[in-house]
Amino acid sequence: MLSRLANNLFWMGRYLERAEYLARYAQVHYYSALDAPFILPKEDVHASVLKFPGLYDSFTDIYEGFFDKDVLYYLFLDPYNQNSVKHSIQLTRENARSSRDLLLTELWEAINILYHQINNTNQLDIESFDDVAKNVRSSISIINGYIDNTLIHNDVWAILKFGQHIERSYQVARLLAVKWEEIVRGRERNANQAYETYLCITMLRSAEAFDMSRIHFNKIPDANQAILFLLSNHLLPRSVSYNIQKLGENIAILNLMETPVFNDLRFKISRLNSQLHYLVYEDIGGDIRSYLNNLMRHINDLAYIFNKEYLS
Amino acid sequence: MVQYPLIDGILDEVFVRERQARPIYQKILDRFNIFNDSDVRKLSDYAKVSFFNQGITFNVYSEKDKGVERIFPFDIFPRIIPGSEWEKIEYGLLQRNTAINHFIWDLYHEKKILREGVVPSELVFTSRYYDKYMLDFDPVGKIYTHVVGTDLIKHSDGEYYVLEDNLRCPSGVSYVISNREAMKRLFSDLFFEYHIKTVTDYTQQLLETIHSVAPYNISQPNCVVLTPGSFNSAYFEHTFLAQSMGIPLVEGRDLFVENRQVFMKTVLGPKKVDVIYRRVDDEFIDPFAYRPDSLLGIPGLMSAYRSGSVTILNSPGAGVADDKAIYAYIPDIIRYYLNEEPILKNVMTYRCEKDDEFRYVLDNMNNLVIKPVDESGGYGLFIGNKASRKETEECRARIRANRRKYIAQPIMSLSMHSTFIDHENCFEPRHIDLRTFSLMGKDRFFALKGGLTRVALRKGSLVVNSSQGGGSKDTWVIDDLIN
Numbered sequence: 001m002l003s004r005l006a007n008n009l010f011w012m013g014r015y016l017e018r019a020e021y022l023a024r025y026a027q028v029h030y031y032s033a034l035d036a037p038f039i040l041p042k043e044d045v046h047a048s049v050l051k052f053p054g055l056y057d058s059f060t061d062i063y064e065g066f067f068d069k070d071v072l073y074y075l076f077l078d079p080y081n082q083n084s085v086k087h088s089i090q091l092t093r094e095n096a097r098s099s100r101d102l103l104l105t106e107l108w109e110a111i112n113i114l115y116h117q118i119n120n121t122n123q124l125d126i127e128s129f130d131d132v133a134k135n136v137r138s139s140i141s142i143i144n145g146y147i148d149n150t151l152i153h154n155d156v157w158a159i160l161k162f163g164q165h166i167e168r169s170y171q172v173a174r175l176l177a178v179k180w181e182e183i184v185r186g187r188e189r190n191a192n193q194a195y196e197t198y199l200c201i202t203m204l205r206s207a208e209a210f211d212m213s214r215i216h217f218n219k220i221p222d223a224n225q226a227i228l229f230l231l232s233n234h235l236l237p238r239s240v241s242y243n244i245q246k247l248g249e250n251i252a253i254l255n256l257m258e259t260p261v262f263n264d265l266r267f268k269i270s271r272l273n274s275q276l277h278y279l280v281y282e283d284i285g286g287d288i289r290s291y292l293n294n295l296m297r298h299i300n301d302l303a304y305i306f307n308k309e310y311l312s
Numbered sequence: 313m314v315q316y317p318l319i320d321g322i323l324d325e326v327f328v329r330e331r332q333a334r335p336i337y338q339k340i341l342d343r344f345n346i347f348n349d350s351d352v353r354k355l356s357d358y359a360k361v362s363f364f365n366q367g368i369t370f371n372v373y374s375e376k377d378k379g380v381e382r383i384f385p386f387d388i389f390p391r392i393i394p395g396s397e398w399e400k401i402e403y404g405l406l407q408r409n410t411a412i413n414h415f416i417w418d419l420y421h422e423k424k425i426l427r428e429g430v431v432p433s434e435l436v437f438t439s440r441y442y443d444k445y446m447l448d449f450d451p452v453g454k455i456y457t458h459v460v461g462t463d464l465i466k467h468s469d470g471e472y473y474v475l476e477d478n479l480r481c482p483s484g485v486s487y488v489i490s491n492r493e494a495m496k497r498l499f500s501d502l503f504f505e506y507h508i509k510t511v512t513d514y515t516q517q518l519l520e521t522i523h524s525v526a527p528y529n530i531s532q533p534n535c536v537v538l539t540p541g542s543f544n545s546a547y548f549e550h551t552f553l554a555q556s557m558g559i560p561l562v563e564g565r566d567l568f569v570e571n572r573q574v575f576m577k578t579v580l581g582p583k584k585v586d587v588i589y590r591r592v593d594d595e596f597i598d599p600f601a602y603r604p605d606s607l608l609g610i611p612g613l614m615s616a617y618r619s620g621s622v623t624i625l626n627s628p629g630a631g632v633a634d635d636k637a638i639y640a641y642i643p644d645i646i647r648y649y650l651n652e653e654p655i656l657k658n659v660m661t662y663r664c665e666k667d668d669e670f671r672y673v674l675d676n677m678n679n680l681v682i683k684p685v686d687e688s689g690g691y692g693l694f695i696g697n698k699a700s701r702k703e704t705e706e707c708r709a710r711i712r713a714n715r716r717k718y719i720a721q722p723i724m725s726l727s728m729h730s731t732f733i734d735h736e737n738c739f740e741p742r743h744i745d746l747r748t749f750s751l752m753g754k755d756r757f758f759a760l761k762g763g764l765t766r767v768a769l770r771k772g773s774l775v776v777n778s779s780q781g782g783g784s785k786d787t788w789v790i791d792d793l794i795n
Contacts, residue, residue: 001560001578001579002560002562002566002576002577002578002579003566003577003578003579004563004565004566004577005560006579094542097367097542097547097551098542100367100551100555100561101537101551101554101555101560101561102555103555105366105555108366108367109365109366109367112365112366112367113365116364116365155579159579254579254580310579311579
């Protein structure tokens with residue numbers, strides 16, 4: 001496969017995942033805050049929604065105050081926001097368009113329909129927000145269905161999936177980092193247990209892992225359990241561990257006959273995969289913030305090496 | 313169809329007189345008569361949404377419509393060509409394209425036809441597309457024009473005339489296939505009523521044509537489609553063809569030349585390329601050989617081509633034969649190489665470089681269509697009876713300044729066809745032409761049954777090009793005996 005097309009597929013996977021993650025995160029946070037076990041200042045809710053994708057500073061540069069309508073518009077549609085849901089979908093479609101000859105017709109059409117829907121949406125109010133977010137999420141689920149169930153699992157699929165798994169690993173690690181900050185701040189303010197449980201549920205819901213965590217733990221997990229669950233449960237498709245493990249499988253498809261060499265991409269993926277697979281809480285050493293920052297650096301490093309080895 | 317206006321002196325392909333359709337169209341009209349205007353509009357809108365969702369669109373880059381995507385207008389009333397008429401067209405295309413290939417080979421080798429004065433030498437050597445890199449070079453199978461788009465019109469005398477030959481990168485075939493898919497969804501029952509020849513075999517035929525001209529001794533050639541990129545207006549077609557044939561779609565930056573061989577940059581390292589179906593114009597394909605500022609081409613491609621390690625479709629330099637001044641000589645070219653009378657007629661053409669014809673053109677501009685010899689897409693067209701006095705004078709000055717650049721033809725009365733007009737919400741007659749697609753490979757020929765019927769959507773207009781406000785229709789070649 002052409003390196004240029006591999007690059008398109010990799011970024012198509014990343015932007016697709018990014019759009020879905022942001023739509024889900026905004027939806028979960030906005031509605032969770034409405035029936036929180038205590039009254040949350042609106043500014044805190046909006047700050048949390050904006051901080052996850054790293055948009056807090058750019059938002060406050062443009063807008064005065066935190067009005068629901070402005071925050072949701074900025075996250076989803078604002079042309080000045082290069083990380084909006086709309087922009088991610090535009091880039092997903094642009095990358096798919098450039099590699100269209102490699103994709104299934106139905107897959108391309110599903111992406112194209114979503115693109116036109118979001119592209120023709122220029123206003124977002126509180127009433128329409130839920131419909132728009134739901135539509136983005138369900139359309140991306142359909143697109144993911146086509147990717148996994150109809151494409152041949154060859155190099156095209158492997159590169160597209162590599163982009164998705166890298167993005168998902170990174171987003172989960174980032175989600176954990178943002179939420180951990182909020183938990184720590186709550187503890188510093190001596191907030192009650194209900195507050196921590198609320199943050200924990202929001203965190204799990206944002207990763208679409210809340211229901212599975214209840215089944216896994218037979219209860220609502222506490223913050224430490226939830227973090228470990230999202231980091232190291234290698235059977236949970238939303239965990240970092242699961243996605244790093246998948247990166248290894250994707251690379252194996254690209255290098256069918258080759259075995260890992262010291263410090264090459266497969267070596268680094270295998271190493272990180274093993275560390276996550278056997279992770280215990282003590283390994284984090286009480287400093288979750290440093291651990292998560294380090295993990296995000298490792299994930300970015302994998303993306304960088306992949307880019308260097310296969311896409312250029 | 314209640315108030316369908318027929319126009320005197322112009323052939324209407326659907327109606328012979330008011331309310332009386334040609335028998336071949338009766339089943340379609342019976343079907344349409346079930347609908348009211350609102351139903352027809354719904355069907356038309358359904359087709360539009362379908363094209364839009366499939367991404368069969370082009371981008372508009374004007375300041376006002378920045379980045380807007382539009383579909384090529386599609387009309388739901390199909391055009392029918394009886395099998396017996398089509399048979400003649402197909403023989404005509406084979407004859408014409410065979411002669412054209414003999415002609416191009418001769419131009420780049422012995423030049424017999426020039427020495428014998430059948431075609432004036434100066435016409436060939438001053439053509440923008442005459443290519444010195446092709447001198448004494450033999451492409452595989454001596455084929456230069458692998459993919460040809462021949463534009464035909466049906467005149468009021470009922471005969472088909474060739475309007476022009478497109479021998480470089482003719483486009484539009486993807487719309488033929490997409491139009492057919494849309495019609496199958498809209499009127500599946502009509503497909504049982506008529507026995508319509510398929511168009512879906514085109515891409516398989518194209519792939520076999522591409523394989524047939526692979527460099528000698530290569531049994532499983534690595535073939536690619538070369539596109540200028542996603543901003544090209546025909547990008548949809550490029551992706552469609554590559555996807556349908558299952559071969560890679562590449563851009564110039566994906567390829568490089570080493571030791572006179574072409575390679576593509578893949579995730580697993582360089583891979584040799586054997587055949588390039590290029591959709592990039594001659595002047596851009598190799599900055600070493602042609603325009604040095606081209607960013608779309610592959611430096612050194614022509615040296616690889618001349619070494620025989622790679623085949624390019626269509627061959628560079630093939631455009632010399634679709635220069636509109638050469639067009640006038642195609643009947644003579646057919647007689648010269650094949651010793652046969654042309655099956656398809658040419659439109660009478662006046663060449664402004666000849667003194668007597670130049671004078672005739674200047675004296676009769678109001679009755680002529682004047683065309684630049686090296687433009688396509690309807691650009692630079694002057695239609696005498698539609699032009700203002702000022703436009704006529706400007707055109708006159710352009711011709712005087714460069715007589716070689718212009719030819720003139722009588723204004724042909726292109727046939728008309730019933731067409732659904734959105735803003736009128738009814739069917740009205742509009743002028744149409746037909747772009748046919750034929751493939752020539754080593755020892756093989758194929759003509760797509762039907763082709764792209766292009767419609768001039770503006771009332772009274774003769775310009776059918778999509779870039780100038782034209783639309784298209786599905787074209788049905790049917791078996792006369794069965795139907």
